[in-house]
Amino acid sequence: MNENITTGASATARAAEQSAADYRTITEVSDYRQAERLVDALSDAGFPVENVRIVGVNLESVEQVTGRLTTGKAALYGAAGGASWGLFFSFFFILFAPAVVLWQVLLFGLACGAVLGAIMGAISHGFTGGRRDFASVRATTANSYEVQVRRAFVNEAYATLAQAGYSVS
Numbered sequence: 001m002n003e004n005i006t007t008g009a010s011a012t013a014r015a016a017e018q019s020a021a022d023y024r025t026i027t028e029v030s031d032y033r034q035a036e037r038l039v040d041a042l043s044d045a046g047f048p049v050e051n052v053r054i055v056g057v058n059l060e061s062v063e064q065v066t067g068r069l070t071t072g073k074a075a076l077y078g079a080a081g082g083a084s085w086g087l088f089f090s091f092f093f094i095l096f097a098p099a100v101v102l103w104q105v106l107l108f109g110l111a112c113g114a115v116l117g118a119i120m121g122a123i124s125h126g127f128t129g130g131r132r133d134f135a136s137v138r139a140t141t142a143n144s145y146e147v148q149v150r151r152a153f154v155n156e157a158y159a160t161l162a163q164a165g166y167s168v169s
Contacts, residue, residue: 022150023151024149024150025147026158026168027147028145039147041161041164041166042160044164045160051150051153052150053147053148056145057142058143058144059142060141060142061138061139062139062140062141063138064137064138065134068135069125069132069134069135075121075125076121077121078120079117080114081117082114082115084113086109086110086111086116087113089113090105090108093109
């Protein structure tokens with residue numbers, strides 16, 4: 001059996017480890033916009049930014065509960081999504097069958113999409129069996145961000161940022 005065969009996941013993890021060893025942190029900032037401004041300053045100065053990365057440090061997953069989710073609300077959300085898809089497919093139908101009446105096709109697509117979406121929303125909520133009767137929004141945030149540069153470009157990055165008026169350490 002060939003011992004050199006690896007799974008995609010382990011090969012990816014190994015490549016990430018090797019890649020991480022090639023980078024050096026030039027500064028750590030408290031928010032993403034600051035990191036973005038630093039990379040933009042490097043880019044504006046002609047620095048090869050393909051050798052730069054922004055790394056979120058101490059990631060947190062935050063799920064903000066936005067309200068109770070009933071079968072009716074699930075059907076309403078499904079109807080809204082279904083109506084959007086119905087309009088989308090209606091536009092394609094109009095492109096390939098231009099002899100049809102525009103408003104009738106759009107209205108039909110909107111109505112069919114909304115009805116099918118509402119049914120699917122209610123059914124999918126019913127399948128949860130009451131285990132998740134709330135709506136939420138999930139986000140991943142970082143406590144800080146490191147601006148990292150490939151080892152071979154670190155001194156050039158420091159010089160470029162200093163020339164642009166940034167003091168990083």
